[in-house]
Amino acid sequence: MTTDAPSGGTAGPAPGHTVDPRTLQTWMEASERLTIIDVRSPAEFGTVHVHGSYNVPLPLLGEHAAQVAERVGHRTVLVCQSGVRATDAQRRLAAVGMGDLHVLDGGLPAFERAGGEVVRGRARWALERQVRxxxxxxxxxxxxxxxxxxxxxxxxxxxxxxxxxxxxxxxxAMARLLSALPYNRSGESVDPARVLETLARDGRRGER
Known part of the structure; x- marks a missing residue:
């Protein structure tokens, strides 16, 4: 999800901060340039995700962190189930020079509880629940x-x-192993080239 920010807007928190669900909803409703990246597995994303978010699974993001940073030069919120994978993604993106990064505090469940708009599909267990x-x-x-x-x-x-x-x-490590199972890889696959192209296209649209 990428939208335009009005000129002269107030700067957001420093890179590396978390953002609470209600603040994220405010950002989504306001005219601000914003990209939401969900780093969970495709199966988890297909079950439920924040409306307008992009699915860039953590292993894929790790391989293409520099390309993602090149294509998204504005406020970015990273989402997962609990915040652990999103924090990992934040470190990887920050390491290649990407700024204005925020992790959704409490993950997707907290966003749902706060009344955030989500898209639902086929029900599957989240990776953290599988680990437990x-x-x-x-x-x-x-x-x-x-x-x-x-x-x-x-x-x-x-x-x-x-x-x-x-x-x-x-x-x-167990989550990484489980994410490779067919159960967590089934459903719509994530094509790196297509994801990067979409991020670049919507980023350019947000600049107009």
Whole structure:
């Protein structure tokens, strides 16, 4: 979603800030140049997304961060389910010199709760929910398995250690693995060339 900002408008917060859902709604309703990029998987995006947003999955954005920065030279809001992937995307874009970047505080669920306009499709589980299911299942299996074979309890310990590292580094290896599964890759594929072309075209439209 890209719109024109009136000349002499008030400057937004410094790059790297978060934006709360109600402020984002205000930006969307106002005549401001704004691009909303959703960095979740295509399946998650197809389930529900902010009206007018573009789907640039995090792995794709990581590969083409410089090209995205070249095509979007104005206020950009990054969206995911909880804010973790959007924050990762923010770091990657900032590293190639892109400014005026904002992460949607609380992710898409918070935007929905605040009454933001969304587009719905086929229902699927969000990646973060899949991570909780897999991690919980493996920990439970490890604890129960240890009743028969004590070494199996190490599985639960490994998952716990992984979750701790995930929290400390604000990354999630399990989420990256799950995102590669057919369940999360099915539906409309994301063509890098088409996404970049669309961002460039709408960016030019916003400058007129």
């Amino acid at each position: 299911l897999v991690a919980g299942t493996l920990v439970t299996a490890g604890v129960l398995g240890s009743l028969w074979k004590r070494p199996v309890v190490a599985l639960a310990g490994a998952i716990g250690a992984g979750l701790t590292v995930s929290a400390l580094t604000d990354t999630c």
